[in-house]
Amino acid sequence: MQSAIATPPKLPGSTKNRPELLAPAGDWEAMRAAVLNGADAVYFGLNQFNARHRAHNFTLEELPEVMAYLHGHNVRGYVAFNILIFSDELEEAARFISSIGAAGVDAVIVQDLGLTRLIQKLCPKLAVHGSTQMTLTEPMGIEFVKALGVQRVILARELSIADIRKIHRSTDMPVEVFVHGALCVAYSGQCLTSESLGGRSANRGQCAQACRLPYSLIVDGQQRDLGEHAYLLSPQDLASYDLIDQLADSGVCSLKIEGRLKGAPYVAATTQTYRAAIDALQTDRPLELSRQQETDLAQTFSRGFTHGFLDGVDHQELVHARFPKSRGLLAGQVVAITTRGVVVELAASNRSGDEDGFTRADTLNVGDGVVFDQGHPEAGEQGGRIATVRTQGGNKSARVEISFERDGVDLEQVNVGDIVWKTDDPASRRRLETSYSRDRVVHRGPLDVQLIANVDQPLQIRVRDAAGHEATVSSDTPLQRAQKHPLTEATFREQFGRLGDTPFELRRVMGLENGCDAMVPKSVINELRRKAVEILLEQRKSEQRADVADPDALSHSRASIDANWKDAFTAPASPHLHVLVRSLEQLGAILDWRNPARGAPVDSVYCDFEDVRKYKQAVTSARQAGIPVGLATVRIIKPGEEGLLGQLAANEPDLLLVRNLAGLTYFKQRFGHIPLIADYAMNIANEVTATIMAENGVRRMVPSYDLNWKQLCSLLGRFPAAAFEAVVHQHMPMFHMEHCVFAHTLSDGADFRTCGRPCDHHKVELRDRAGAAHALVADVGCRNTVFNAAAQSAAEFLPRMKELGLRHFRVELLRETPEESMQLIERYARVIAGMEDGRATWRQLRVLNQLGVTRGTLE
Numbered sequence: 001m002q003s004a005i006a007t008p009p010k011l012p013g014s015t016k017n018r019p020e021l022l023a024p025a026g027d028w029e030a031m032r033a034a035v036l037n038g039a040d041a042v043y044f045g046l047n048q049f050n051a052r053h054r055a056h057n058f059t060l061e062e063l064p065e066v067m068a069y070l071h072g073h074n075v076r077g078y079v080a081f082n083i084l085i086f087s088d089e090l091e092e093a094a095r096f097i098s099s100i101g102a103a104g105v106d107a108v109i110v111q112d113l114g115l116t117r118l119i120q121k122l123c124p125k126l127a128v129h130g131s132t133q134m135t136l137t138e139p140m141g142i143e144f145v146k147a148l149g150v151q152r153v154i155l156a157r158e159l160s161i162a163d164i165r166k167i168h169r170s171t172d173m174p175v176e177v178f179v180h181g182a183l184c185v186a187y188s189g190q191c192l193t194s195e196s197l198g199g200r201s202a203n204r205g206q207c208a209q210a211c212r213l214p215y216s217l218i219v220d221g222q223q224r225d226l227g228e229h230a231y232l233l234s235p236q237d238l239a240s241y242d243l244i245d246q247l248a249d250s251g252v253c254s255l256k257i258e259g260r261l262k263g264a265p266y267v268a269a270t271t272q273t274y275r276a277a278i279d280a281l282q283t284d285r286p287l288e289l290s291r292q293q294e295t296d297l298a299q300t301f302s303r304g305f306t307h308g309f310l311d312g313v314d315h316q317e318l319v320h321a322r323f324p325k326s327r328g329l330l331a332g333q334v335v336a337i338t339t340r341g342v343v344v345e346l347a348a349s350n351r352s353g354d355e356d357g358f359t360r361a362d363t364l365n366v367g368d369g370v371v372f373d374q375g376h377p378e379a380g381e382q383g384g385r386i387a388t389v390r391t392q393g394g395n396k397s398a399r400v401e402i403s404f405e406r407d408g409v410d411l412e413q414v415n416v417g418d419i420v421w422k423t424d425d426p427a428s429r430r431r432l433e434t435s436y437s438r439d440r441v442v443h444r445g446p447l448d449v450q451l452i453a454n455v456d457q458p459l460q461i462r463v464r465d466a467a468g469h470e471a472t473v474s475s476d477t478p479l480q481r482a483q484k485h486p487l488t489e490a491t492f493r494e495q496f497g498r499l500g501d502t503p504f505e506l507r508r509v510m511g512l513e514n515g516c517d518a519m520v521p522k523s524v525i526n527e528l529r530r531k532a533v534e535i536l537l538e539q540r541k542s543e544q545r546a547d548v549a550d551p552d553a554l555s556h557s558r559a560s561i562d563a564n565w566k567d568a569f570t571a572p573a574s575p576h577l578h579v580l581v582r583s584l585e586q587l588g589a590i591l592d593w594r595n596p597a598r599g600a601p602v603d604s605v606y607c608d609f610e611d612v613r614k615y616k617q618a619v620t621s622a623r624q625a626g627i628p629v630g631l632a633t634v635r636i637i638k639p640g641e642e643g644l645l646g647q648l649a650a651n652e653p654d655l656l657l658v659r660n661l662a663g664l665t666y667f668k669q670r671f672g673h674i675p676l677i678a679d680y681a682m683n684i685a686n687e688v689t690a691t692i693m694a695e696n697g698v699r700r701m702v703p704s705y706d707l708n709w710k711q712l713c714s715l716l717g718r719f720p721a722a723a724f725e726a727v728v729h730q731h732m733p734m735f736h737m738e739h740c741v742f743a744h745t746l747s748d749g750a751d752f753r754t755c756g757r758p759c760d761h762h763k764v765e766l767r768d769r770a771g772a773a774h775a776l777v778a779d780v781g782c783r784n785t786v787f788n789a790a791a792q793s794a795a796e797f798l799p800r801m802k803e804l805g806l807r808h809f810r811v812e813l814l815r816e817t818p819e820e821s822m823q824l825i826e827r828y829a830r831v832i833a834g835m836e837d838g839r840a841t842w843r844q845l846r847v848l849n850q851l852g853v854t855r856g857t858l859e
Contacts, residue, residue: 019247020254021278022078022176023271026055026261029436031066033264034075036436038275040443041076043109045205045260049089049096050080052260053205060096063103071540074443074503076106080260082131084203084685084706085112087714094122094554101126101546110134111189111203113148114688120149121553126546127151129176133189133203135681137163138639139170141661146173148692154256157183157238158738159638160312161246166639168251177247180270181258181301183235183308185211185319186735190635190681192705193734196788201706203683211235211735212324214378215766217745218773224745228375229321232741232766233786236320239297239305241287244277247310259301265432266300272435273297291362296432298359299425301326305359314750315743323377329361329422331370337411341403342372343392344420361422364389364400369424372414378769383423384408444505449496451511453518455481461496463532465504469543471535473528475520482519488512495525502533557688561719565694571722571807575832576603578725579825580632580657580812582777583609587618589818591625593825600832602825606657606677606810608632610759612644612780615651622654630655634779635681635736637662644780649674658682658698668697675699677725685711687718700725700808705732709797713804721805728794728801729828730812731775731787740784741766741776752782763815765789775815787814793845796838798831 023034025044034042044066045057058066063079070077079100085093093115100108101123108126110116111133119128130136130145130153137156145153152174155164159177168175184191191202193210200206214230216223226232238258240247247255255278257270273293280287289297298305303326306317336343347360364370364386371383385408390401445466452460459475485491489512497506550556577600581587590605605627607618615631622629631653634644637660645666648656656674658664659681667676678684678693678701685704693701702725703712716724740752742759749755759782765773772789779785791814794801798809811828813821827845830836 017248017251017253018281019244019252019278020076020176021271021274022254022256023267024181024257024260024262025267026052026057026259027264029264030260030262030267031069032439033268033432033436034271035070035073036438036440036442037268037271038442039075039271041078041106041254042070043078043080043256043260045080046096046100049083049085049093050205052080055260060099063099063105067104067544071104071544072503073441074445078107078109078129079105080109080131081115082109082111082133083205084201084683084704085115086707086711087686087718088711090114090118090554090686090688094118097122097126098548098551101548104541104544105546106544107152109154110150112683112685112689113145113692114686114690116145116148116150117688117692118553118557121550121557122548123546124149124549129154131189132156132178135187135189135636135660137660138637138641138662139167140637140642140665142167142171142173144661144665146171152176152253154178156187156636158187158309158636161243161250161310162312163639164247164252165250170639174253175251176254176256177252178238178258178308179240179244179247179255179274180238181262182303183238183318185233185235185739186737187636189683190736191734192732193786195706196732196734196792203704203706210768213769214324215768217741218765218767219746219762221763223767226321226745229745230376230378231321231324232319232745233735233737233739234303234321234324235308235318235739236304236306237302238308238310240307240310241273241277241289243307243310244274245281245286248278248281262301264436265429268432268435269293269296269300294359295329295362295425296428299328299422299428300432302328302359309738312751313738313740315740315755316748316750318739319744321744322375323373325377327358327371327373327421327423328425330358331361331364331420331422334372334414334416334418334420335399336416337414338401341388341401342411342414343399343401346398346400364402364422365425365427367426368422370402371421371423372409373419373421374415382409382413385424441503443503444499445503446507447499447504448508449492449506449510451492451509453479453487453511453516453520455479455518459518459520459524459528461528461532463536465536465540467540469536469539471532471539473531473535475524475528479518479520481517485519487516487518487520491522492520492525495522496529498526498529499533502537504533504536557691558718561687561691565691565720565723567720568694569720569722571805574807575600575802576808577601577825577829577832578604578606578808578810580606580608580810581821582607582813582815584614584618584621585818586813586816586821587621589821590825591621591627593822600829602627602829604628604630604655606630606632606655608657610777610779612647615648615653619651619653628654630657630677632657632679633659633663634781634783635659635785636738636781636783638781641781642666655699664693664696664698672697678702680705680727685715687715690715690719690723694723702727702810716804716806722807724806725808725810726794726801726806727810727812728798729791729810729824731789731791731814733785734774734788735784735786737784737786740778740782742778742784743782777814791845793842795828795831795842795845798838799834 020040022041023039025031109129111131130150132154154176194208195201211233277287332344332346335345384404388403392399450462462472631648649671659679678698680702743755746758747755759778764776767773774789775787
């Protein structure tokens with residue numbers, strides 16, 4: 001559905017694309033800050049089904065009020081519905097979607113593929129934007145979701161401008177990108193860290209931000225001294241206001257500011273900045289921020305600014321690793337401790353384009369908040385509000401003595417050499433708050449008016465807005481001939497142009513070019529203006545509603561599953577065991593383990609190697625042993641990396657383990673004879689998504705790792721259990737990231753061309769605060785995965801899984817030796833075959849595995 005709010009036109013006198021400015025709102029104050037500082041659109045979440053569970057959010061009941069406010073200011077509203085939806089939630093999700101459509105929401109931002117299809121059946125007029133949680137990084141995946149009904153995609157933040165340009169050239173899908181705010185270290189939609197460590201899934205809006213915690217680097221069994229650099233997975237923030245021209249030229253239709261968890265001053269500062277950047281596109285000069293704009297931007301929230309991945313990969317710049325929180329402005333350094341306070345040498349007042357990415361504070365004032373940085377924030381830091389400021393050595397001195405309220409700062413814990421950050425500036429905050437303290441319409445839509453003003457006939461006025469809505473109104477009585485003051489264009493403009501409390505402004509007036517003999521009372525013009533505006537607003541409101549087309553869409557979808565898929569998957573008579581290996585040595589051990597007397601035999605083996613050159617040997621070995629072999633795709637494919645998929649197929653495996661929509665599309669179109677297994681990364685959380693996978697030729701699929709036992713049961717009750725393969729032992733893949741920790745910490749290289757590939761020479765773990773050492777593994781695309789140190793086992797659930805109809809079970813190896821691999825497989829084979837109790841096996845595995853074993857997400 002096209003929004004009734006007109007999209008931004010090309011700039012006057014310019015051929016450049018003028019992107020939409022899309023700002024966040026976690027509450028009403030932030031929404032006003034976005035609207036009144038020039039946002040073209042605002043995205044926000046409701047109190048259910050959104051990826052910012054900790055934000056204040058909005059209720060379903062107040063949604064009509066929210067949309068009336070936005071549309072009354074000519075601003076579009078997008079609801080974030082960007083989480084995975086479980087089978088037992090689909091009814092409630094459908095109810096929400098119906099209300100969202102009725103409220104006139106301009107688009108809904110969706111992660112779940114099944115929900116996308118359900119929306120198309122339920123409210124086909126409701127526009128769907130593919131969330132960055134869909135992990136869309138290349139054209140094939142984008143075309144896949146387009147076929148499901150997605151009308152815009154929000155690209156992964158790990159793409160460069162060059163990547164974005166390639167995507168734009170390969171698809172007609174409108175693309176949206178993030179331009180400012182926090183960067184997740186892991187690919188959105190692919191991070192399982194919070195789920196794995198604490199049962200709080202990022203795919204469900206409950207990210208625990210484990211990437212912002214300190215980690216020790218363990219290299220070949222020894223801790224590497226990194227000095228003050230402990231926050232190895234905490235990226236600096238994205239700021240790309242100086243790249244807006246390039247992003248517009250690359251075809252981006254919408255520029256998105258991150259920050260639904262941030263306050264209204266942040267929303268105001270960022271919206272102001274990017275509004276100015278977009279408006280500056282009509283000139284040939286780059287945007288030059290004022291000093292105030294620059295400091296406001298950093299003061300409201302900054303961990304240090306970079307271009308993120310927009311310039312390409314730079315592992316040294318992305319993560320400075322010194323601290324994980326917002327620091328604000330760099331104020332200076334402690335040079336002395338006095339009886340009253342501390343003496344600070346102020347940092348030089350520089351632009352944020354400095355190499356370190358930090359904006360300098362011009363001064364320190366009474367009331368400012370500061371923190372003293374000793375390089376180890378995890379150990380606690382001193383900080384507080386300034387009570388007095390004394391300049392040392394004259395007004396032009398670069399040194400000031402600052403003091404604090406009694407007990408505000410423990411000066412004994414402050415040291416000479418500490419870095420001083422200005423974390424809060426009340427004056428800046430008050431100035432930003434004034435920008436949204438008084439309501440007004442920033443974006444007024446133009447009205448064109450055609451008059452027919454003839455003597456002895458009623459005055460007729462036809463109005464038309466930028467979106468094409470029209471209204472015609474007429475006076476109740478005929479016009480009289482003017483004796484002294486005939487109607488002029490100036491008089492008409494003065495009266496009809498009084499549109500202050502409406503979303504309109506008067507543009508063209510037609511029909512008075514040749515003069516007018518009639519006299520028109522001002523009261524008549526005012527009354528006709530009121531009527532015309534009412535008609536236009538009602539037309540817009542009616543057009544904005546997305547009415548329910550099929551209230552029983554979910555029931556019909558489920559009935560279709562029963563009719564078309566109930567008997568499409570044949571369950572084997574006995575359970576099947578599948579094993580994923582990550583080395584030729586592990587593969588050799590599994591191929592040697594063939595005695596069915598020890599339990600269920602291995603029915604197939606998947607290979608997931610960093611060195612894809614070894615796949616040919618792996619396929620040959622498995623064939624000689626008579627075991628079907630599958631090869632796993634990488635989790636991410638970027639433009640130009642399709643050759644990685646072709647390499648897999650060239651090895652002629654018996655199966656392909658697919659982990660992205662690009663692989664699903666590529667193999668279906670070119671290698672339809674090779675059976676496809678949809679892995680966990682496809683985020684299959686409900687029966688509608690499972691149906692989409694089945695329709696695209698998937699033979700088996702792995703349920704989402706976000707499902708607990710109850711939710712898994714619900715899924716298996718709605719789609720044939722024989723279609724699923726349950727992973728019953730694994731080290732959960734937590735972070736999957738473009739950022740390479742190997743390159744960042746063990747080299748000076750910015751990317752794979754200059755890093756020397758330390759991943760080929762060292763075994764690395766990241767040790768967390770609890771002492772768990774999580775394995776760090778690189779793939780062929782130089783992307784890193786952090787695996788949970790503790791294995792997750794579903795051994796005690798196996799009997800119940802078989803009762804539900806599951807017949808395919810997988811064990812995944814990580815760094816086990818050949819001997820450990822054989823022992824592990826034998827234990828699971830015996831449980832799967834019913835020769836050993838699952839609960840006892842689970843306890844024994846906890847004893848045998850020094851890193852521990854958890855029940856994981858099934859609990």
